[in-house]
Amino acid sequence: MPESLQQKFAELLADYQRLRERPDPAVADRLKGNAQLLQGMLSTLDLKAQDLAKEGAAREKALEAIEKQVQLEPAVELQQFLTQVSTALIQAQKELNEESLAYAEGLDARIPASYFAIPSLKAEMRLGFSEVSAKGVNVIFFNRQEQKQRYGESVVTFELVSAPPPPGQETLRAAPQFLLVGDERRQFLGRLRSAAAARAETAIDEKVYGPTEDLAVVVRHVRPVGKERRFLALWPGRPLGAAENWSEFRVLAVEEQRGELSLNLDGCVRIPTIGELTAQTADKWLELVRSLGNVWLDIVVAVNRWLATPGALMALPLVAGGAEGARLLELMRKAAAEKKPVPAEYGFPAHYQNLEGLAVVFRFHQPLPSQPQRYLVLWPSSSEPNGPLEQWEGFGGFCVRVAGNELTLDRSIFTASRAPAAEYAGIPPGKVLEKWKAEKPTSLFNLIDNIGDVLMNVVLLVREWV
Numbered sequence: 001m002p003e004s005l006q007q008k009f010a011e012l013l014a015d016y017q018r019l020r021e022r023p024d025p026a027v028a029d030r031l032k033g034n035a036q037l038l039q040g041m042l043s044t045l046d047l048k049a050q051d052l053a054k055e056g057a058a059r060e061k062a063l064e065a066i067e068k069q070v071q072l073e074p075a076v077e078l079q080q081f082l083t084q085v086s087t088a089l090i091q092a093q094k095e096l097n098e099e100s101l102a103y104a105e106g107l108d109a110r111i112p113a114s115y116f117a118i119p120s121l122k123a124e125m126r127l128g129f130s131e132v133s134a135k136g137v138n139v140i141f142f143n144r145q146e147q148k149q150r151y152g153e154s155v156v157t158f159e160l161v162s163a164p165p166p167p168g169q170e171t172l173r174a175a176p177q178f179l180l181v182g183d184e185r186r187q188f189l190g191r192l193r194s195a196a197a198a199r200a201e202t203a204i205d206e207k208v209y210g211p212t213e214d215l216a217v218v219v220r221h222v223r224p225v226g227k228e229r230r231f232l233a234l235w236p237g238r239p240l241g242a243a244e245n246w247s248e249f250r251v252l253a254v255e256e257q258r259g260e261l262s263l264n265l266d267g268c269v270r271i272p273t274i275g276e277l278t279a280q281t282a283d284k285w286l287e288l289v290r291s292l293g294n295v296w297l298d299i300v301v302a303v304n305r306w307l308a309t310p311g312a313l314m315a316l317p318l319v320a321g322g323a324e325g326a327r328l329l330e331l332m333r334k335a336a337a338e339k340k341p342v343p344a345e346y347g348f349p350a351h352y353q354n355l356e357g358l359a360v361v362f363r364f365h366q367p368l369p370s371q372p373q374r375y376l377v378l379w380p381s382s383s384e385p386n387g388p389l390e391q392w393e394g395f396g397g398f399c400v401r402v403a404g405n406e407l408t409l410d411r412s413i414f415t416a417s418r419a420p421a422a423e424y425a426g427i428p429p430g431k432v433l434e435k436w437k438a439e440k441p442t443s444l445f446n447l448i449d450n451i452g453d454v455l456m457n458v459v460l461l462v463r464e465w466v
Contacts (some may be wrong), residue, residue: 425450
């Protein structure tokens with residue numbers, strides 16, 4: 001690898017300065033070696049200098065000969081250096097966060113989990129300066145005319161320290177780790193476009209999805225399995241000028257290995273336009289409902305994994321957990337017993353209580369304290385207590401309003417739906433779905449749209465908070 005001209009010249013000057021202060025045979029030998037090396041570099045420059053002023057092949061050969069011996073190092077500005085060190089610290093902490101989560105996940109339940117952080121980082125930059133004066137022509141390296149040169153060096157040392165935001169600064173709360181936000185999200189969507197374009201069934205139609213890119217939500221599973229990272233992109237589509245909130249909806253399941261994105265086709269789902277959906281069979285509608293239920297399940301799993309991490313609820317209050325979440329579920333059970341807003345065939349609340357610990361409660365932004373608080377609940381159900389999550393038997397998408405101890409189902413979530421307004425989007429057990437397919441397939445048709453509305457509201461919730 002070619003030596004750096006600037007580096008060798010700086011070493012030569014530094015060694016000369018040391019020899020002026022006191023004799024040192026080792027430093028003298030190093031000075032001699034650097035002087036000979038620089039002499040060879042300068043000889044090449046001397047021989048090829050005239051060719052550098054020419055055009056064509058002679059210039060290219062001269063550059064090639066010089067660059068075999070000389071490497072020029074671009075100067076680094078102080079601002080750039082500070083930015084690079086800060087970025088390196090943030091990236092290192094992100095990687096340490098993932099290792100901390102993997103460590104905590106593998107601990108015995110009797111051992112308290114620990115969370116690791118980089119408290120600070122010290123950095124140092126040396127700034128060199130020189131002043132050259134000469135009689136005659138400008139001095140480039142060395143010349144034989146009378147020359148006076150002064151060389152000095154200054155050191156800038158600084159320390160980056162991680163610190164929590166000031167008390168009461170809600171706007172400085174971090175976004176939940178299960179979401180990609182900001183530049184990370186934008187870059188991911190750009191990479192996702194390229195990965196999706198490899199297959200016709202997953203390609204992103206820019207006329208439909210380009211106008212709604214700002215709405216696209218990327219859910220991240222915060223605990224990678226081995227070297228693989230998983231994501232779920234929720235992307236509503238709406239051409240420019242369309243009246244509805246969404247005209248079609250894409251869900252893309254993404255995996256990342258060694259920096260490369262690939263699509264898991266089993267997890268990729270598209271809710272088509274009304275025209276396309278109408279032309280499909282009831283069998284297709286049933287298949288789509290089940291696939292969309294698995295999308296809800298993926299969101300529930302991602303959020304619950306995040307909730308299990310240290311300090312999760314210190315992030316933006318998008319998710320209601322702890323006592324608030326438990327109180328809401330209790331109010332829902334109470335409403336079910338008194339008003340029976342959900343048909344008995346859905347198994348609510350008995351089957352839902354079997355997986356109550358996995359229910360995810362999203363909190364809508366509340367503009368005024370006097371207004372009822374709105375929530376969106378994704379709640380899987382099973383006829384078996386603590387049954388396998390992947391074998392869910394039903395799924396509820398509830399939008400509710402809470403004022404004091406009064407809870408009511410909220411129809412407004414579906415007012416912009418392409419289908420008739422519903423009380424909630426509930427996926428009943430499989431035997432009920434099969435009955436619908438045989439006796440009233442339009443119920444499947446309407447349910448697909450209501451599930452799409454729930455996904456749209458997840459998107460709008462994230463947009464409100466983040």
